[in-house]
């Protein structure tokens with residue numbers, strides 16, 4: 035006994051830590067990837083604690099792949115932007131079996147070859163790219179806009195099926211889907227305390243969890259990840275077929291969905307290839323595609339996780355390269371999307387909603403039911419005529435669909451309630467303010483512009499993500515601030531004393547500071563965005579763009595515009611022109627605009643804010659790598675265009691400059707080969723700084739100084 039003790043004491047601590055880490059990782063891999071339990075919980079916990087203790091005594095010996103690094107921390111994370119080193123494309127979609135067949139035929143024809151295809155389930159989660167360097171996980175980045183994503187490494191490390199270290203010291207990027215199983219989703223919602231908001235669907239929960247500020251909170255949700263594409267840093271290092279890539283990813287330690295199907299010209303050939311690859315997959319002949327889709331459609335509801343379609347991919351990588359890419363999609367793959375699903379539920383009640391324009395919408399309140407991955411509790415009934423056409427009453431059993439997979443609506447009455455005399459009529463008075471409702475077309479409207487629900491809707495719309503993007507002012511906060519009297523009209527957003535909120539439940543200093551900051555930040559939004567956020571009738575995103583393009587690029591010009599000026603703009607009809615002119619003669623809107631202007635918001639399109647010297651006229655630019663001052667790097671392209679330069683996506687003989695940031699690769703080599711001048715960020719900054727428009731003095735919100 036004593037002898038044994040001496041050996042352990044003298045054993046190199048470093049080796050001991052390595053050994054414990056390897057043992058724990060092996061058990062974890064077996065459990066989370068292969069669903070196999072190799073040890074008892076007690077044995078696992080004992081070993082884990084032993085490792086933790088050793089690490090605590092020797093913090094400099096903590097290994098990056100130690101399982102203790104997965105438990106998450108309570109420190110606030112930030113999610114810095116990261117420029118992907120691989121193109122993170124999305125897939126073209128097919129909505130029918132015919133479209134899939136046409137994709138298969140077209141690609142085979144183009145390649146003049148009998149291609150083989152791999153079909154996978156389209157996991158309804160969030161897209162993630164894992165970057166490994168010499169076998170170690172160095173970064174996990176969300177898809178973002180396909181070029182730049184958010185670095186969420188600390189949170190992704192908490193996903194047990196994501197290997198922290200691979201079985202070989204390779205450097206590669208791997209794409210996959212982070213998701214949460216149906217069971218994990220249900221148990222999360224069940225675990226919530228009363229009053230806590232339930233997650234709407236598994237995808238939202240996965241997406242929210244990956245972005246939690248504290249990784250310890252991500253660790254509390256049962257996230258999982260299937261990987262499906264690998265991109266080796268060194269060309270030629272990875273396999274040449276998708277089937278073999280999946281096999282390789284599996285060998286490296288990634289979790290691969292076992293529901294893979296392989297289509298070759300005959301089923302026998304497919305079987306042979308699958309066997310060769312040593313993978314678990316179903317073998318099909320290409321002529322079986324239709325029956326495969328039917329089978330998977332039926333199987334969908336019995337899967338342990340949500341899928342929203344199937345993905346068909348060309349197996350041969352050299353053929354993929356030949357088929358190429360459009361701007362956003364590879365031409366070698368297609369996503370078959372399932373038809374929007376329907377569900378059955380019972381109408382408990384009909385609520386009446388007042389929108390920001392005053393429009394009244396009846397909404398069915400349903401027995402909660404799952405549909406396409408979400409729990410549905412409400413569905414639109416549009417208007418009284420729609421209700422009449424359905425002959426709907428409270429208590430009826432109805433079918434619900436999700437149009438375009440977003441807004442649920444009641445489709446038909448399947449079974450009437452017993453007491454069918456309970457038919458439903460919309461009220462004649464506004465449920466929010468009591469004003470008499472007015473009918474325009476098929477809809478009822480509340481005419482009162484001070485109606486609380488209307489104003490709340492206007493403010494919420496103004497701050498919504500696609501508009502001014504003030505994320506701290508969501509529906510609930512706006513409603514509370516309205517009720518408390520802090521926010522009573524749009525412009526109050528910029529003049530309100532948010533420190534008053536410190537006395538409200540749930541608003542600490544941090545929350546209030548965040549509100550003030552996000553309000554400040556929204557002042558940078560473009561004039562076009564501001565114009566389309568004010569709820570001016572007829573001026574949505576598209577019309578705002580048309581107006582600005584046509585030269586109505588400031589509030590001043592719009593205020594002066596006459597009906598005939600606007601009608602002459604292509605895309606603006608007579609009715610819109612009249613409505614817009616009327617809107618800009620309304621004192622309320624003019625007051626709003628003048629307050630917004632005095633608070634430092636953009637009252638004219640930026641192009642007008644001082645003309646820039648056209649120093650790049652006649653030059654053509656290409657860009658590569660990542661930049662300190664331009665993130666995403668497209669911002670640098672904007673600066674070039676504003677100064678008269680042209681931009682292209684590839685280096686050619688005609689390119690004048692390659693603007694090269696950190697990590698620029700292939701394009702740099704192209705530029706060198708073609709003798710194109712390479713410019714670095716510093717040089718570029720000094721070139722453009724001379725022609726930057728003068729910055730207006732930044733009006734800082736003095737409330738910030740209170741913190």
Ligand code: IVH
Pocket residue numbers: 123124125126154155156157158159160161162177209210211262263345364367369
């Ligand atoms: S392949 C270049 N395979 O669906 C091809 N995507 O637009 C990359 N997805 O953004 C995608 N399951 O997030 C692929 N088995 C699968 C998938 C899958 C889910 C997601 C992915 C992508 C979107 C398609």
